[in-house]
Amino acid sequence: MTAPTREQILSAAARLYGEHGFRGTTTRAVAEAAGVNEVTLFRIFGSKENLIVEAMRAHGVPVDVGTLPAEPDDPERELTAWATQSRQVLLSMRSMIIQAMSDAEQHPEMPKCVAKGGEAAYEAIRAYFGRLRDAGFIPADTDVHGAGSLLIGALFHDVMSRGVMPQAFPPAADAPATYARLTLRALGFDAHVRKARRRAS
Amino acid sequence: MTAPTREQILSAAARLYGEHGFRGTTTRAVAEAAGVNEVTLFRIFGSKENLIVEAMRAHGVPVDVGTLPAEPDDPERELTAWATQSRQVLLSMRSMIIQAMSDAEQHPEMPKCVAKGGEAAYEAIRAYFGRLRDAGFIPADTDVHGAGSLLIGALFHDVMSRGVMPQAFPPAADAPATYARLTLRALGFDAHVRKARRRAS
């Protein structure tokens, strides 16, 4: 099989899967969207199941989860930037995440493909919060584990549910900053600590 | 149509919808699960679409969202209890919420049925946080709006994603208490404030 053909099919399949889920994604539709004959799908991938799984493996995980500085300087600004970026990535994956969750019973591999991004994001902030603690921005006895869940949960829920209950969220433009600020406060970080450390450094 | 028959069908349809979504819920399966002939479905509800929508209207919204005291006394305990309760309700609706979100494009009414519970929960904590503020438990300039989103987001994400990425959450037993404690800290509530107010009252 030539590479471009295979890639056309995979990306078409991933897109349609996000829109219609497993059952709703017909092999005919994938073929048409990829500009390819339906028979070609089966020749290359063997079955619909295999095709969709391959498509998720190829397009289900975002390439880059947001970056956080190795040496924290301005936690509120840095965390806001990360939250904004992560929210954007989540938003672009929203429909695929939902479909993968809804197909979990019949096709357990799918949510696993999507979960990797979440795990990576969680590891990233947990490590960053650890750095904040080591650098003295937040108290030593802080629950960085729970705070990470809190922030990611807020971003996740925001992306998933804002569409159906907008009044339960801060205005979209302020949301990442709000979540970042509140999470930092939950971690024991406030203006006084920051000032103190800045003076010291 | 006799009431028991209708109710059997609706609850069977709601259950199967939660397990398999719209496309996966066949009228044959609903009829069999309800112990009723398939033709009866169409005689009563006219179409599959109408049947499922009715089922969601009847079983898609939880009867009681957790209660929060009108006069706050011990915020951490009260909020933990509420979070525990709400998490349980969310958990029982998990599959239906996911399917409703995944069917949103083709059937926009469905997520609306489910969203009502979320809106009510959000209103409940926001009001409670307002009471905490009025009672002096937390500073007057606190962002009760954002804190509500934060807490509900953590619970939502916990319920939706713990299954696929368990290491990104506190142990299930501690989770509601953790989220409640951190949210209160984000609100500016800590032991000192509580002690001070207790002495005063």
Next chain:
DNA sequence: TTAGTATGCAAGCAATTACTTGCACACGAC
């Protein structure tokens, strides 16, 4: 040139599925 490979096209098959029709049966109200 030749052989192999990748793809297209036309057709079809078997299973599923939403929905219909026609008829029979039971039961309660009058």
Next chain:
DNA sequence: GTCGTGTGCAAGTAATTGCTTGCATACTAA
């Protein structure tokens, strides 16, 4: 008794869908 109502049952229809087969065509490497 009888009449209307709610239900069951058997059968069927038209559309969709995953997947296959047979054959033709284009391109590439030896």
